[in-house]
Amino acid sequence: MLGLERKDTLLMFAVAFITLLAPIILNPFPAGSALAQFNAGYPDLMQRFVIFGIFAIGFNILFGLTGYLSFGHAAFLGIGSYSAVWMFKLLSMNVIPAILLSIIMAGLFALVIGFVSLRRSGIYFSILTLAFAQMSYNLAYSVLTPVTNGETGLQLTLSDPRILDGASSGGLPVTSLFGAEMRDTTTLYVGPWTWDFSVGYYFCALLMLIAFYLSVRIFRSPFGMMLRAVKSNQQRMNYTGLNSRPYTLAAFVISGMYAGLAGGLLAAMDPLAGADRMQWTASGEVVLMTILGGAGTLIGPVLGAGFIKYFENIFSKINDGILHQWFAFMPDGLENFMVTVIHPFIGKGWHLTLGIMFMLVVIFLPGGLVEGAQRTGRLFRRRDRNADHVESDAARQRAAAE
Amino acid sequence: MGILEVKGVNKRFGGLQALGDVNLSVRENTVHAIIGPNGAGKSTLLNCLVGKLIPDSGSVMFDGQSVLGRKPHEINQMGISRVFQTPEIFADLSVLENVMIPCFARRDGAFRLHAYETVRKEADIREQAEAMLADVNMLDKRNMIASSLSRGDKRRLEMAMCLVQSPKLLLLDEPTAGMARADTNNTIDLLKEIKAKRDITMCIIEHDMHVVFSLAERITVLAQGTPLVEETPENIKGHPKVREAYLGEAQV
Known part of the structure; x- marks a missing residue:
């Protein structure tokens, strides 16, 4: 189904199920109970889960497949946010054009930064991307103040033109999808539980599912195979008639576009972009997410992103x-x-x-949380597999006897 | 006129003349060996053929076209495949994937953004790769991860990866270096088998005289960066110049 193998289709459905029911699943404790502070099912945090999930999925296409460790991906996140806010200021509060511009701008920057950085590999590549990201950060923080509004950050104002929306009446307008406001939330009270279903979360969740689906397709494509070949042995690849440079550049641009989408969504949920989104700690965070979840696995980065964001928001409270x-x-x-x-x-x-x-x-668990899950799974399945052996051996003996 | 024509190639590393006026002609469908003592410039010459090094002067023509200044992947696309001294394979990938990658390279060229297709649906490529694996008796190992293969099987796999591209010229850089006698003999058999099954030109750089005399039809002896003689194996054995430059060392 969906052009995927059975195993991947199942994974896709599991992810879709959990994502769509997250407002319920993440709120297992009744509101007001002592454990309610461990509930993560509020829109703001759930949006962070899926947005950083997208960021990490994209990062994993570069790092997990080609092994090129970029330390500057937050730059694309920031570029995505700035682009989106500019679109909100100039064109319309509709999130669609904003997100499209985020993806395109991040892709263009990734093309330039990737073209230069990918001339080197290993630690030198990491340092180059880090340098580019820090340059972007400093540009955004001070030099490009007219574009980025410096340390205050780029915000909406009442005097923005917003060509398509016309003059706004009253307060600042809010982001919307053809009229459906992103901050709209329906709260459902079931017994002691409260569940928040917000437009913004479901919009992000849908985009994350699309992003996840595309990454599964890339992982299973000949292109994905070539990216794994880059990681495995570039020398052999070049002597096999393949030019590794455009492959790595394409992976870099794709992952940059994922980061741009994530940045655009952050701005779509809260129309504000600051330079600190581009700082190197933000680049490091996505590396941690990917490695913690399991680099090179399909679901790992999403798990890692959820894990870190949960800690950041729940433990810190x-x-x-x-x-x-x-x-x-x-x-x-x-x-x-x-x-x-x-x-x-x-x-x-x-x-x-x-x-x-x-x-x-x-x-x-060098393979991350995914490896942990696999090991646990194997622990439970071991007995069955031994039984299989016995059975198949018996069948072979029977066949031989006949 | 050979398929590979090397004319007047010079290569200098600082004060060292690694290759001095090398001329070499490899005829189509022959096995041509290049031998010589350590430091004779065999590997330098090979690196000049595959685009890893660019000679200071001279010309290298393959199939009527110059290879000089081209990148390794371009030279491969012209029809030259290379087997390395230690097998260079995609160690993290499965054996089948290892052979499928050169199949894709031959069909799609040096780069194609086939990101939305599915490997599973590429039945042609898979069949091609499986047929090649069957040819080198490795079909039963197709789902193994390449790094878990034995050294002999890695060598076999690397050969399969090169051969599946149907190269016009196969370059082998000391394919038996560091191998035990039994493995060496296996490699010789494998190469003989390959040669018997298809029309292929091989250029082999080798230290081991046993290998050279078992396989080669023509032999070029290289010493101190210059070719001494180019002859058939029979004539090489008793050649006084060769004795002096190469075999002589052992007699002292």
Whole structure:
């Protein structure tokens, strides 16, 4: 189905199912309960999950397939955001033209940056992309202030022309898809649970599903095979009559366009673009997401993106007060001790927890979370497979006897 | 007129004259060996043929066209395939994929953005690759990851990857270097088998006299960057110049 193998079709459906039901799945705890703070099913965070999912899926096409580690992909994210906000300012609050421009602009920048950076490989390529990203960041932060509005960031104003929308009445207009406002949310109350279904989230989710589908197609295409050949042995590739340069450049541009789409969506959800979106820490984050989830796997980057964004938003919100509540059943001394021990790992210290998780994954599961899932799966299946062996052996013996 | 014509090629690395006025002519459908002691310039010459190095002067004509200044992938597309000293394969990919990649390269050229097609649906390419694997007796290993093959099988796979492109000229750079005698003999048999099954020109650089005399129809002896003689194997064995430059070393 969909031109995919059975296994990939199943994966596609599983991802679609989880994405579309995320507002329910991510809110397993009743609102108001003690565990409600672990709920991730609010529109703002869910949008981040899928948008950074797109970013990581695109990054994985470059890094997972060709092995070229770009440290500058946040530049394309930022370019996508700026393009989208300019489209909101000049043309219309409709998100479609904004996102199209984001993808095109990011693609063009990726073509130029990729053309130069891909002349080198390995660490030199990483450094070149990092240099380009930092240049973009600094340009956006100071030099190009007329375009990017410097450190304040690019915002909507009432005096923007917005040619297609005409004059806006009252406050600032909001982003929409042919009239459906992105921030529109329907809240469903089922017993103690509350589920938020927002237009913005479903718009992003749909685009992520399309992006995911396209990445599956690329992974299974001859082009994807060539990209894996680049990673495996470029020398052999060149002596096999294949020019590796355009292959890597195409992968770079495609992944840049994915980043542009992600940046455009960030702006479509919140029409504001700042230079810090291009900073090297943002580039590093997508590397972490991809490796944590499993570089070179289909679903890994999405998992990694969800994982990191969950930690960033949920763990960082736990404070000492909440810890005291949790350990309230303990004797006072022990309670304070536990809170002191755990304190560095929560709140502002969530990076510490993430760092430890990352180290554990890289050391024990080099294939990322996906490898973890596969190992767990194999643990449960092992017994069946042994049974298979016995059966097939028996069948062979029977056949031989006859 | 041979399929490969090397005329007056010079290559200098700083003060070292690696190749001095090399002339070489490889006739179509023959096995031509290039031998010579260490440092004779055999590998330099080979690198000049495949586009890795550009000679300072001289000409290299393949099939009527100059190869000088062309990139390795362009030269391959002209019909020259190369087997390396240590097998260069796509180690992370399956054996079948390893052979499918050269099939794609032959059909689609040096680059094509076939990102929306599916490998699974390329039945022609798959059949071509499987037929080639059957030809080198590796069809049962097609789903193995190439890095898990034995060294002999890696060599076999590399040959299959080159042969599936039906090259006009196959260059072999010391295909038996560092191999045990049994493996060497297997490689010789494989090459003889390949030669018997199809019309192919081979140019082989080799240290091992056993290999050279088992396979070659013409032999060029290279010493200190200059060809000494070009002869049939029978005539090479007793040739005084060759003895002096090459075999003589062993007698001292």
